[in-house]
Amino acid sequence: MKIWKAAKLDFNLLKYYYKSICFTLLVPLAFILLYRTLVVGISFAMFMMAMTSIYTFSVADKNDMQRLYSILPISVKELVCGKYVHAFLMGGLAVLVSCVLQPVILRRLGTAVSLGEIAAAAAAGMVLYITYVCFQIPAYYKFGPIKGRVFMYVPVVGILVTMFLAEKAKVDTASLFGMLGDNRYLVPCLLIFYLIAAVFISIGISIRVLKRKP
DSSP, X not given: OHHHHHHHHHHXXXXXXXXHHHHHHHHHHHHHHHHOXXXXXXXXXXXXXXXXXXXXXXXXHHTTXXXXXXXXXXXXXXXXXXXXXXXXXXXXXXXXXXXXXXXXXXXXXXXXXXXXXXXXXXXHHHHHHHHHHHHHHHHHHHHHHHHGGGXXXXXXXXXXXXXXXXXXXXXXXXXXXXXXXXXXXXXXXHHHHHHHHHHHHXXXXXXXXXXXXX
16 A cells, blocks of 8 residues: 555654654653653653654655655655554554553552553543644644744643643543543544544645645
């Protein structure tokens, strides 16, 4: 599939940033020691990974790869979709590492973590991550990695809000989902609808922006 080939191209571009990616995956493990809350720890991991979404744009811009993209047997739509597939797979990697290692650290610290809490925290992290990416990618296509660098810090807002809620409201995953009560099916459905709509709108904007570029 050409979309997967486009995603693989982005993975190849990341070879310049392997050390940074490893750093991004490991830093949240230290962060969890401070807050000892899984939802904050995973949210921080997604914040860190979202900050790396500019890497492929930076490498492509530095090496003037627009000429290469123009001669590849891949349509603009496939190229853009490949970018999103790559971004979501990177987010999935961050969630996987966090869901395996962070609960182990919390248990070592004496904080019990259930499978339900892990699943809920992972879902919350992915909602935040997809939201970040859906804002960032169209902005990078529109303004480039230099002028669009300010959008790299969009996740900062998300993590600050998450930390504020955890610190001031003492929100934890179990109590948050317990408050849903009879609406426990409605909220997930609304979140799924939101994510699907956000992804499709973001992809549509990215395709339009890229097609209009000379």
